[in-house]
Amino acid sequence: MQPETQETVVWSDDGLPVSPRFGVVYRGSNPQGDSDAGLEQARHVFLRGCGLLAADGASAWANAPRWQILETGFGLGLNFLATWHAWRADATRPDRLFYSAVEAWPPEAAHILRSAEPFAELAPLAQELAARWHGLLPGVHRMEFEGGKIQLTLAIGDAQAMLSELTGQFDSIYLDGFSPSVNPQMWDIHTMKAIARLARRGALAASWCVVGEMRRRLGTCGFIVKRVPGLPPKRHALRAVYDPRWEPKARADASPLPLPGGATPRRCIVIGSGLAGASCAYSLAQRGWQVTVLDRAAEPAAGASGLPAGVVAPHVSPDDRPLSRLTRAGAQATLGRARWLLREGIEFAPTGVLERHAPGERRLPTPWQEKSDSKATRSTTYSSTAPETITKAQQAAAPLDEARLALWHEQAGWIRPAMLVRSMLKAPGIEWRGNQNVHRLEGSSDADSPVWYVLDESGAMLAEAELVVVSAGFDTRAITGGSLPLNALRGQVAFGPMPGNTSNAALPTFPVNGHGSLIAHVPLQDGAMWVTGSTFERGNPQAQLQDADHAHNRQRIAELLPLAAAAIDSQWPDGRARAWSGVRATLPDRLPAVGALGGKHATTGTNDDAQPCALQLCTGFGARGLTLAVLCGEILASWLHGEPLPVERSLAEKLRAGRLTP
The missing domain is CATH 3.40.50.150 (Vaccinia Virus protein VP39)
Structure with missing residues (x-):
């Protein structure tokens, strides 16, 4: 192979694309010399x-x-x-x-x-x-x-x-x-x-x-x-x-399709109507499943997905770890889904996100950091492909110096998650049912007619289907009999109305995160709002509001963006700054659990390996649900149907729910 060259394509005098790396054209002309003959070929x-x-x-x-x-x-x-x-x-x-x-x-x-x-x-x-x-x-x-x-x-x-x-x-x-x-x-x-x-x-x-x-x-x-x-x-x-003369061996990492005769779309029950549940329901409905979504709340997105507005941005790490790679793909998937279903500038906006570093922290992977250090300024931003010099608008929003660098995530933005949840649940093939208190699951062992039964506390059947996906956040632990090591993660944000006569320099038109976050100029029917937070309290499964967290969010926005904090500071004592709280679920390795749950369930008394259709999970997103839920819904559906995965095979394997059960 020839040495690397900077240009991938150059153009010949007769308009043909040429690879300087190999010294050949990408496509040729026909005998008449027509440069558009490539399409015929x-x-x-x-x-x-x-x-x-x-x-x-x-x-x-x-x-x-x-x-x-x-x-x-x-x-x-x-x-x-x-x-x-x-x-x-x-x-x-x-x-x-x-x-x-x-x-x-x-x-x-x-x-x-x-x-x-x-x-x-x-x-x-x-x-x-x-x-x-x-x-x-x-x-x-x-x-x-x-x-x-x-x-x-x-x-x-x-x-x-x-x-x-x-x-x-x-x-x-x-x-x-x-x-x-x-x-x-x-x-x-x-x-x-x-x-x-x-x-x-x-x-x-x-x-x-x-x-x-x-x-x-x-x-x-x-x-x-x-x-x-x-x-x-x-x-x-x-x-x-x-058409080989032999029977090809199955790949060691291949997963069997969950239904006899292949993943023929039938009936599916999704438990939970937050971002994860709605994403799974949408992806399966797009493939022909008749999906019933059950939730104990009276409205969709009543849990952590009810956040007033949230940031969609990738995670960046010096070693470009799996979470970083997944969130790059996840941000693309979430914003792509939003473009199909939501109103840009009203329910979401791909504005880009400015992420501030903690003092002295360097978070770029080595190849990107080397390119960053070659810049004339140390105040750099990370775009989708390489670091770039920060713009004047970004610099005005978050003044930087040698001790405070920042990353600019070009393919990022903000979203109102409840709007995306409701839009996905409106897709053809999905029925949403609220006030459904799921207590346990039972699976039949009839290979000719496999089915799961969803039961309430009294043992009454709420629904039945050939496939069940549990996406109920921290409640997934109880529904699956405690077989998944989920932990509760309570978070609280503050939000309030946009102050009048405030310049964008004080409240920027793009989200800023790092030590806390700020999203401003989020449209409402009667104006616009700002949102800041979030706190992280581990081990608390209750979404109660706490005065200490409200004060903490006030302090964090002052440290993150002093000009913005000054513009909205009067809203804390006069009550215009309100609080919202939700409970997320996390797993020990901080990656979500997707796919079949292995091992024995206390709720069913059976082994998933014996079930004609294994119980499926999509949960454990922690604070990354906005970025990862849509992607993981697609990964789950792709596994079920033997379709191409949206990420590397080895990366998707790290999400398998079975990794966490005996």
Whole structure:
């Protein structure tokens, strides 16, 4: 592989994108010299090669509930855009399209737009892709389009390493990338084996590359390969079907689908209607489940998710630990869901978030810190890709010096969580029922008709379903018989009306956090409000208001933002500054619990391993529910359906609920 170069793409005099790293074009022209011939090649080689543009109109994905495509080299996104366009144009398209791709050197968004310029039908799609093309650090990233019906999972890094981090059972495989002569690792036997492990039997693969050694490697891995006529100037193209003579071994980390015959959507009960429960209900309903959400309260989001407004921002750590990586993905997922369901500027706003460091604290991972130290100023901010110099507006909001640095989280903002909860619960396929005091669960052992029964204190049945997800915060511990080591974490915030004639310099238009937090200018029907906090009291499961916490929040805002504190300080003695309290649930390793709960339950007296459908959990978010709940709902649904995960496989494995039970 050639040495790293700063530029990923340069443009030739005839308008073709060129990789300076490999010295070859991303796509070629046809014999007539048309620079827009790349789209013809994409359609002929990949879409027709995988049966997605059938001449008789009977495409391979016709009327499928979902379809999964794997691409080995995303490049400038032309194959993805062509597939998206074909999906839109096909009346028999699958309801959900999962497109996973690997790319070692992601281009700039501007290159994606320029690449799509010759193709009028793709330009609007390229605009949507470019708008989400940010924060592409090494790892797995999820982008959603068409209201979530198209999910692009982009794995940034070396092909072999990232293929091992992808999950799914792929129906179509696009074998793309720079040629074996310049990038041999992309086409070697280890890459082909990694691809085969992700293919379902009968999956169709296609490529422009017909090198004999590559064809033999595919055959060794279980593909039946043939050469077909190519589109000039290519003489041939490759088509293959995955149909090994042997029965492939299941991956050691593969999880069985929870229902006999696979994860056929049926009835599901979600216990708890906070952010976690609503997120799980929404993700499952999008996949065809009929979901009943039960809550002991009279209204949704009556617990910790009733926070007046909260900050959505990633966690940053010097070692870029799993929590940091998860929260980067989680912030994207939460804000993405909000864009589909909420009114921007009213119920949420992706304003960015300024995070202040404690005096002397350095929190950037080493590679980012080195780039930060190279700046002319030590007052730096962290954006999605690299530290950048803090702006004048941010500096005015939070004066910095050598002892007080800050991070600027570009892909972050604020949200009113109860609004998101209610919007998700309104999705088709979801029924919400309040005043339902769930006491215990019972599961049948009938393999032919597996079902869970949800019972109240008197033993009366509240609901029954083939799948149950418990997302009841700290109450999850009692409902599951104390088998999960959840701890209560009570928190209290203060909020009040925006003062008149106050400049944005005193109360900034973006959240500031660090030692406490402040969100200002949150719209209300009769004005706007500010919110500050939160306190952390471990071991208290009661959400009572405490005067000491109210005073503590007043002190913390004075330390975080003195100008803002001065602007609202009079609201404490005159009662305009009010308090709100909620109880979160945490786990010993500070990561949430997602998925099947292993071990024996006191409530059921049975083993989950003996249950036809294991009890599922989504809980233990602590103070990170706003950032992680939507992501974890998608992880749970992906596990249940064998779909591509929205994060690295190894990262998702750290969340499995079974890790915490004997």
